[in-house]
Amino acid sequence: MTRAVFAIPGDKDRRTGGFLYEATVLRVLNEIGVKTAHLQLPDSFPDPTVADMAETLAALNAVPAHQPIILDGLVFGAIDPAGLAQVKAPILAMIHHPLGLETGLAPERAAFLCENEAQALGFAAHIVVPSPHTAEVLARDFGADPASITVAPPGFDRPVLNASRADPPLILSVGLLARRKGHDVLLDALSLITDLHWNAVIVGKAHDQHTANALRTQCRELGLSQRVTFAGELDGPELAEHFNAASIFALATRYEGYGMVLSEAMFYGLPVVSCDVGAVPETVGEAGILVPPDDPAAFANALRRLIEEPEIAAQFQQLSLERAKSLPSWRDTARVFERVIRQVS
Known part of the structure; x- marks a missing residue:
């Protein structure tokens, strides 16, 4: 018997942190005996057409009342709250980070999404988030009841380490070509x-072509084209090769609700340079150097320190490996979802 439904917009197998998280949880729930059906919703969210909104609400309304719906945050934050209130099945909101906090939104769009998500939260039977930071934001700024929020940190598959550090040192960054990723x-x-x-x-693939084009233009104008490669989206084995070849992981992000790729880098023993924003401090801990966002000089100084002082880099490498040991597996994450499903069923 189907225990739950996981509703995800578009292609669930896209290689971004949020979709990797959801597709893996869906797979592992079924592996551990919690039969969970995949419900594919229109892929226009978080900017749905009128027709896609109607199709989505109809699909959610068709789910039996005894089957909880785990609803992806791209849909949840943008859905019509009045329509959501009519859905019979319990809604488990899977919120990686509130949509209105995305970098680069027009102020009126950000305000609409924040208000819409706050209203939608009133119709969620429970909320699942990947980090304590996101839980705190929802409770503090969106009026969510802390007792209705469960933190389910992402799980990780332990990679095969085959470190073959490139010479000269390779600085690796992984993330959508989107403004938020910095x-x-x-x-x-x-x-x-x-x-x-x-x-x-x-x-990382282009989130929007304008940002991707601007980054390539910036790279060329800075005279970096011979030293910086835009590799596009890579599959698992290709990405593992880059992690094994890298000496530093760098992500100048402006916001993260968790930042799975930061933890992934730590499994490979990479010192991390990132920004003191969102959930990054609690994700990275002492395993990296965090600087203020939008501060290229501070970011450059951190990179310089790791390149020029190999003994410091080695200390961060060890801290990364130690921190990675404490991270959960995907089965651990799926068990958290199982408990929440049982709680609302």
């Missing part, structure tokens, strides 16, 4: 350390 800040930072020997690879 690749523009990373490029500015790299332009300040061209006196050092290094190469850099930025892995």
Whole structure:
């Protein structure tokens, strides 16, 4: 008997943190005997057409009342709250981070999404988030009842370590070519350390073509084209090769609700350079150097320190490996979902 439904917009197998999280939880729930059906919703969220909104609400309303719906946050934050109130099945809101906190939104759009998500939370039977930070934000700024929130940190598959550090040192960054990921800040930072020997690879597909084009133009104008590669989206084995070849992981992000790729980098023993924003401090802990967001000079200084002081880099490498040991498996994460499903059924 189907125990729950996981409703995800578009292709669930997209290689971004949120979709990797949800697709893996869906798979592992079924592996541990919690039969969970996949419900594919229209892929236009968080900017649905009128037709897609109607199709989504109809699909959710068709789910039997005894089957909880785990509802992806791209849909949950943008859905019509009045329509959501009519859904018979209990709603488990899976919120990676509130949609209104996305970088680059027009102020009126951000305000609408924040208000819409706050209203929708009133119709959620429970809320699942990947980090204590996101739980705190929802309770403090969106009026969510802390007792209705469960933290389910992402799980991780332990990678095969085959470190073959590139020479010159490889600085690796992984994230969508989106403004929130701060690749523009990373490029500015790299332009300040061209006196050092290094190469850099930025892995990630274009979130929007305008940002992707702007990043490539910026790279060319900074004179970095011979040292920085935009690798696009890579599959698991190709990405593992880059992690094993890298000496530093760098993500100049402007906000993260968790930041799975930061933890992934720690499994490979990489020192992390990132920003003191969102859930990054609680994700990275002492395993990296965190600087203020939108500060290329501070980011460059952190990179320079790790390149010029190998003994410091080695200390952070060890801290990364130690922190990774405490991270959960995907089965651990799925068990958290199982408990929540039982609670609301």
